[in-house]
Amino acid sequence: MKTTILTLALFFIGVLAMNAQDKNEIKIKTSAQCGMCKDRIEKALAYEKGVYSSNLDLKTKEVTVVYNPKKISPDKIRLAISKVGYQADDLKADPFAYEELPPCCKLPDDKNHQEHQN
Numbered sequence: 001m002k003t004t005i006l007t008l009a010l011f012f013i014g015v016l017a018m019n020a021q022d023k024n025e026i027k028i029k030t031s032a033q034c035g036m037c038k039d040r041i042e043k044a045l046a047y048e049k050g051v052y053s054s055n056l057d058l059k060t061k062e063v064t065v066v067y068n069p070k071k072i073s074p075d076k077i078r079l080a081i082s083k084v085g086y087q088a089d090d091l092k093a094d095p096f097a098y099e100e101l102p103p104c105c106k107l108p109d110d111k112n113h114q115e116h117q118n
């Protein structure tokens with residue numbers, strides 16, 4: 001029994017050490033406008049394999065993503081953001097997904113929706 005616990009403990013320490021090695025952090029500039037955008041982007045990233053966590057700062061519009069570089073690439077992360085309707089660095093938002101966004105989530109230079117800005 002004692003050996004089992006020891007083995008398990010060593011296993012978990014090993015897993016933690018491995019995780020520490022496979023963690024990268026990246027900051028991606030997005031076109032997020034409000035809290036809903038933040039939720040939408042963070043939720044989309046949560047579904048991506050290899051993404052540990054993401055946090056979007058609405059002031060800078062930058063999303064900080066902690067990910068496993070062996071499982072996902074920065075390009076794939078940007079693509080996931082684009083697919084829900086937002087620009088990610090130089091990658092343009094998917095036009096169809098962008099159209100589906102609520103008015104308040106569209107870009108400020110989109111004249112039709114300017115009055116909804118907060």
Ligand SMILES: [Cu+2]
Binds near residue numbers: 032036037105106
């Ligand atoms: Cu929004």
